[in-house]
Amino acid sequence: QVQLVESGGGLVQAGGSLRLSCATSGRTFRSYAMGWFRQAPGKEREFAAAISSSGSSTYYADSVKGRFTISRGNAMNAVYLQMNSLKPEDTAVYYCAASSLGIATIRAEYNYWGQGTQVTVSS
8 A cells, every 4th residue: 555645736926846745655665656647627637747666767748848857765755746937737736646557647557646736826
């Protein structure tokens, strides 16, 4: 069982930055690929970024590529999402997720989910 708790969300002006954190429990954290998804009001939850269990591979959605960076600290059992040059369209609830199937961009391939943290970008 893996428990995920996100933090770091908040209100920021367009062009600003935020760093999201996802703390995990469980001794098997290092065996999971991790991902960040986001869900804006009235929209489907969508993929944002993912990182392999070793941290050697990363994937990004085109909408965040070049602005967001995913990383993981296996010693700290945590995964991070550094978000720069934020835009109003980045406003969403951001969810951390863990996958035992390897790095993935599809929601169905993630076994565990956090409760989410709200990110609001004002124009």
